[in-house]
Amino acid sequence: MRKVRASIIGFGSVGQGVAEVLLRKGDELKSLGIDLDVVAIADSKGSEVNLAGIDLKAALGRKREFGTVAIDDLTGEDVIKSVDHDIVIETTPTDIETGGIGLVNMVAAFEFGRHVVTSNKGPLALKYRELVEAAKEADRKLLFEATVGGAMPIINLVRDTLAGNEILSVEGILNGTCNYILTRMMEEHASYEQMLAESQELGIAETDPTYDVEGIDTACKLVILANSIFNQDATYQDVDVTGITKVTLESLSLAYDEGYVIKLIGEVKKDRLRVSPRLVPASHPLAVGGTLNVASVSTDLAGTITVTGRGAGSIETASAILSDIISIYKD
């Protein structure tokens, strides 16, 4: 049995999902030879540290009741630097301008010789090379399946299962909010504005939906795919981005008459990174509805492989994080 001490840095929806999943899957982890203790949890107000292992159920309860787990004033960065542990589960919110606190946390983690498993897109979309280098130098792992497609396996699918294949392109729907809005516009014969309002009411879209509907979120995911799968050194500036805000109900109807649906498609090829609304034949595997994500990986040997799944959600994203954690200690 291998003793693993972890911190959860960022205790919002994803961080809490990770805590819940670890509670539920403790026995499964033990059966794989991993005895995992969470020794620190940090949120924006402070942190809890317990080297004997935090009672996750109590921590979740306290978070729900008081809005924070904070018992002392240590920040996430302080925890990473001062608490002895093996793996940092970095689930702070994405900052796509600067990488934000997530970037600081990841850099600190490698500096102190800890693995990083993350759902945070910002640092990876902005500083992929530097982070990979830092991980290599520290001889630690940087795993980020949760950053693209939530529960839908894509990075690990390509890296492990499709190993040996040359990847020619990846095409897919990587943002559930846009998929929901476009699907509902057609179902309800309603305008973009109406369905945006509905998704905001349901909590599917943020109050400020720019990040999703302008294609920025999808573009960040493409950058992560381009860098990790195609070994490029791409940044957000390299992506040609058009969002869904100009898609009209009439265009959806015209497309429908020709046997197509309109989806916000992210496309990665060696020479092109593009996010744009595209015509997808209604019977094509990429034509999934609702908030689903989907990706088609085109390869030289295996042909085209398509995966679909829930692209967001606390437990779903935590599932991707859990599989990354397991993959570190299975090796």
Next chain:
Amino acid sequence: MRVSMDIELKDTPGQLLLALNPISELKGNLKSIVHHHEERTPRSTIPVQLVFEIEPANLEVLIGRLEDNGIGVARVDEKRFTAHGAVLLIGHIVHTDIQDTIDTIDKTGFAEVVNISLSMPQIDMRSSASLKIDAVGKNELHEAISVLRQVAIKKDLVVIEPIEAEIS
């Protein structure tokens, strides 16, 4: 372009090769060949139907070479457009000179707009159009869509293209 051609061969050995060699010499791509060996034309020749892809400029040269080889060319049917695609436009499509937009495709010589459906909800609101484009081949279809993309940027129109799998 794709060509379907009826030719007539003399009933002596090596005739089929004389018919097929010029096609490959001119970088044609043979798609099908039906050899009616048991049939005879009134001229006692053997009818053969060929379907192949060839550069339009090479078709006349090919016919000449076949005739030089003593092969009778009975019928030539060009099917110019083999690739078909749909594209949507959103924006002030009519007010930005729809004729000009269509012309940029038609003027390429290798692609044409063959159908357009327009939906204009209200004056001053953005309209939507679906265009069907025929092209002589897949590459030309890609090129036509790319030409349209350039025009659309100038006219502030959104182009919704098919996914890659649809046109490759």
